[in-house]
Amino acid sequence: MPARRSAEKPYIGIIGGTGMYRIDDGESERGMQIGKFGGKRVAFLPRHGVGHSIPPHMIGYKENIQKLDDAGVSRLISTTAVGSLREDYRPGDLVITDQFINMTHGRDDTFFHDKVVHVSTAYPYCSELREVAADSAKALGYRFHESGTVVVVNGPRFSTRAESKFFGSMGADIINMTQYPEVALAREKGMCYLNISVITDYDSGIDGKEIDQVSYEEVNRVFEANMEKVRTLLSDIVSKIGNERKCDCGSSLDMAVKG
Numbered sequence: 001m002p003a004r005r006s007a008e009k010p011y012i013g014i015i016g017g018t019g020m021y022r023i024d025d026g027e028s029e030r031g032m033q034i035g036k037f038g039g040k041r042v043a044f045l046p047r048h049g050v051g052h053s054i055p056p057h058m059i060g061y062k063e064n065i066q067k068l069d070d071a072g073v074s075r076l077i078s079t080t081a082v083g084s085l086r087e088d089y090r091p092g093d094l095v096i097t098d099q100f101i102n103m104t105h106g107r108d109d110t111f112f113h114d115k116v117v118h119v120s121t122a123y124p125y126c127s128e129l130r131e132v133a134a135d136s137a138k139a140l141g142y143r144f145h146e147s148g149t150v151v152v153v154n155g156p157r158f159s160t161r162a163e164s165k166f167f168g169s170m171g172a173d174i175i176n177m178t179q180y181p182e183v184a185l186a187r188e189k190g191m192c193y194l195n196i197s198v199i200t201d202y203d204s205g206i207d208g209k210e211i212d213q214v215s216y217e218e219v220n221r222v223f224e225a226n227m228e229k230v231r232t233l234l235s236d237i238v239s240k241i242g243n244e245r246k247c248d249c250g251s252s253l254d255m256a257v258k259g
């Protein structure tokens with residue numbers, strides 16, 4: 001009866017970022033939680049550990065993706081807190097990320113160390129799930145952006161003004177410390193990856209505007225104020241995601257260049 005057993009596996013996974021540490025009010029556990037959310041069985045992982053104890057550069061990105069893969073997850077949703085690099089991407093807005101620029105260093109970002117595999121990341125975020133997310137956000141009446149390029153920096157410090165200006169000029173809309181290598185690793189596993197970002201601040205400022213420097217307390221305050229919104233949105237998205245995929249994320253490895 002292997003088919004029957006695998007049907008019970010959660011095919012949807014959620015990686016919760018800053019401000020999201022569990023999917024229900026049940027007891028908090030270390031590691032992965034499998035529970036009901038949006039009417040489905042979902043595997044949930046708090047990216048920073050329970051109680052937000054792991055900093056961005058120390059997160060076990062590979063371990064997290066492997067754990068979700070082992071659990072049977074093929075469609076992964078992540079939430080992140082981000083800073084905005086543009087005035088029209090305002091604190092409190094949601095962003096359905098569609099591109100990344102990696103500026104992190106020293107992170108293990110591939111499962112392929114013993115053979116040559118070049119996975120395409122031209123379109124790293126699942127187009128099908130992004131559409132579902134946009135429809136849900138629209139129906140719920142939230143302020144959101146259908147696309148956005150995130151620059152991922154190593155952290156844990158926040159940017160200088162010069163860096164912030166530079167990131168904006170190279171085409172990034174938002175800035176974060178955790179989406180890379182998570183998104184790339186998920187792609188190596190042939191998973192769909194959807195990211196919902198919550199803008200908490202204007203990073204180190206927008207040119208020509210007097211904006212207070214970002215603080216960790218402020219990031220948490222705005223994120224927590226928006227958590228209910230994110231949970232409602234995630235729950236709606238999960239309820240609409242089927243097991244059958246219309247996207248090509250699952251064949252990312254078939255199309256990879258292998259040596």
Ligand SMILES: [Zn+2]
Nearest residue numbers: 126192247249
């Ligand atoms: Zn997909």
